[in-house]
Amino acid sequence: xxxxxGYGTLRDNIPALNFLPxxxxxxxxxxxxxxxxxxxxxxxAISERVESTTHVLIVGGGIGGIYTALNLIREGVNxxxxxxxxxxxxxxxRHRLPEALKCGYLGxxxxxxxxxxxxxxxxxxxPARVVGVDPVSREVIIQYVGKGEEVSYDCLVVATGxxxxxxxxxxxxxxxxxxxxxxxxxxxxxxxxxxxAVVVGGGLVGVAAAISLRRRGLRxxxxxxxxxxxxxxxxxxLSEPLRKYLTGVEGIKLFLGSRVKKLLGSxxxxxxxxxSGTLSADAVVFATGVRPNSELxxxxxxxxxxxxxxxxxxxxxxxxxxxxxxxxxxxKDYITGRATYRPLGFVAAxxxxxxxxxIAGTASGEGTPGVIPTIYERLGEARVYRLGLSASEARxxxxxxxxxxxxKSGDNVWEARILAKGRIVGWELVTIGHEHVxxxxxxxxxxxxxxx
Amino acid sequence: xxxxxxVIPEKCDGCMECVYACSxxxxxxxxxxxxxxxxxxxxxxxxxxxxxxxxxxxxxxxxEFNALRVDESTGAVVLNRELCTTCKACMSxxxxxxxxxxxxxxxxxxxxxxxxxxxxxxxxxxxxxxSKAPDKGRLLSKSSVDELLxxxxxx
Numbered sequence: 033x034x035x036x037x038g039y040g041t042l043r044d045n046i047p048a049l050n051f052l053p054x055x056x057x058x059x060x061x062x063x064x065x066x067x068x069x070x071x072x073x074x075x076x077a078i079s080e081r082v083e084s085t086t087h088v089l090i091v092g093g094g095i096g097g098i099y100t101a102l103n104l105i106r107e108g109v110n111x112x113x114x115x116x117x118x119x120x121x122x123x124x125x126r127h128r129l130p131e132a133l134k135c136g137y138l139g140x141x142x143x144x145x146x147x148x149x150x151x152x153x154x155x156x157x158x159p160a161r162v163v164g165v166d167p168v169s170r171e172v173i174i175q176y177v178g179k180g181e182e183v184s185y186d187c188l189v190v191a192t193g194x195x196x197x198x199x200x201x202x203x204x205x206x207x208x209x210x211x212x213x214x215x216x217x218x219x220x221x222x223x224x225x226x227x228x229a230v231v232v233g234g235g236l237v238g239v240a241a242a243i244s245l246r247r248r249g250l251r252x253x254x255x256x257x258x259x260x261x262x263x264x265x266x267x268x269x270l271s272e273p274l275r276k277y278l279t280g281v282e283g284i285k286l287f288l289g290s291r292v293k294k295l296l297g298s299x300x301x302x303x304x305x306x307x308s309g310t311l312s313a314d315a316v317v318f319a320t321g322v323r324p325n326s327e328l329x330x331x332x333x334x335x336x337x338x339x340x341x342x343x344x345x346x347x348x349x350x351x352x353x354x355x356x357x358x359x360x361x362x363x364k365d366y367i368t369g370r371a372t373y374r375p376l377g378f379v380a381a382x383x384x385x386x387x388x389x390x391i392a393g394t395a396s397g398e399g400t401p402g403v404i405p406t407i408y409e410r411l412g413e414a415r416v417y418r419l420g421l422s423a424s425e426a427r428x429x430x431x432x433x434x435x436x437x438x439x440k441s442g443d444n445v446w447e448a449r450i451l452a453k454g455r456i457v458g459w460e461l462v463t464i465g466h467e468h469v470x471x472x473x474x475x476x477x478x479x480x481x482x483x484x
Numbered sequence: 485x486x487x488x489x490x491v492i493p494e495k496c497d498g499c500m501e502c503v504y505a506c507s508x509x510x511x512x513x514x515x516x517x518x519x520x521x522x523x524x525x526x527x528x529x530x531x532x533x534x535x536x537x538x539x540x541x542x543x544x545x546x547x548e549f550n551a552l553r554v555d556e557s558t559g560a561v562v563l564n565r566e567l568c569t570t571c572k573a574c575m576s577x578x579x580x581x582x583x584x585x586x587x588x589x590x591x592x593x594x595x596x597x598x599x600x601x602x603x604x605x606x607x608x609x610x611x612x613x614x615s616k617a618p619d620k621g622r623l624l625s626k627s628s629v630d631e632l633l634x635x636x637x638x639x
Binding site for chain 1 (some may be wrong): 546
């Protein structure tokens, strides 16, 4: 049920949100008091008044949202004028999930910035989500558990993130089928005691999850639609040694160029039917990529490319006063200047600086020159590095002559430069085991954008 | 690039004193998994894996979270774990693998112990040397004890 609150002015609306951080600071207290406590808090809060010039409403408590809040404070915006609406709190880093699964330790996931923001006076509203936005009257509808509220804003920052893509396969609703995206996914996988797991998706998330599961003693098979591993990260000449390592040393069964047809089982998944045969499975993990979670802005009419919100160099959308960043939005590639979809944490953090400058009024010029990918992952004893573009990403961004030049191809080091239009546009390295010196610096200078 | 901490792996015999000294200095317990310095088998002998505190530092350049900075009093490259999200951009550009992911996903990186690193004091082989700008080639050619004493101004 949605309760509309008919407050006309901005100043009346801010205090209604302001009580929430105090509740958040004491989660146990909130649980004990339940919904009654919340309503009591609302009544108290409405009688308060907070002076603020600009009300910035941030939708999303992930990296894009909280680092925008942090940068706004750095740019001089009053923390009391900033509200973050988050469906879960405190926020945690997805980058740490594979390691958390491997060690069975979930205590280090939380992002330290969260507490600092609350201490500084930022209003955090959680668990809650924004279910509607009217960009003309600059109002949003915030929905809590069981009720809603209409709140106006001066600037709206949409950092709703991504959502895991799950292919429409029969049997997807069976128990034991999970994504590798949320803390609860890791909790579910940690409860497995032996048995076999099938990971669908051979990207960084899928391979990292497969290794973590293997280290927990499970038999692991990995299925990837493309013919090579990490197709979005490195090119085939470098992923081939990784394939050998994963099958030979890690003991993961790989099915490349394979498709999942059906999940079998009654109630709980027991097997995966693929075009390379049937694999028994006590758990199936889908790591099949991320799509923009952008319905809020799509319904409001924001321009987009396949659901990813279009933004300029300052993170401004096509709607006045509305910004978007992170996994729900497009970003600019530094090398080609083209807009592209890169659901990566440092892309969100990069745009968080520009959005904050634009809102704080300290912006001048065109905004960001674009982001250059700086990717690293340790996969067991293998390390994967990439700076700049891979040949396949370069081609998808219009550099049709992009090619891989393998510089080194040894027993445990494989290195390649990516060349396009007569220049270096990227660098890739795979090592098995530790290397004394990594030749990153040579390529870094040619690729890195100037700091804002 | 200039370094504050020099590693001469040729002089390392894998005794792990630096690793234990680091873990004790940081956590009060000798746990190699918690240490901010690692010793690993290399193709020829041993290698010491630790931040060299480069200047200029590529990790600082690429960190979009402003989680890395140079400490003004020591010149060390230090990590603010509160700001870090383990995006691993710093790891992608580190020439020495001097930043890594600890158990549970937090990033581990040497902070130079406020300018007086426990690992350097613990190393009796002269494989770790703290200095503003020594000539590394010269360090390699001399015997370790001689050279260490000279660098420390004792000979």
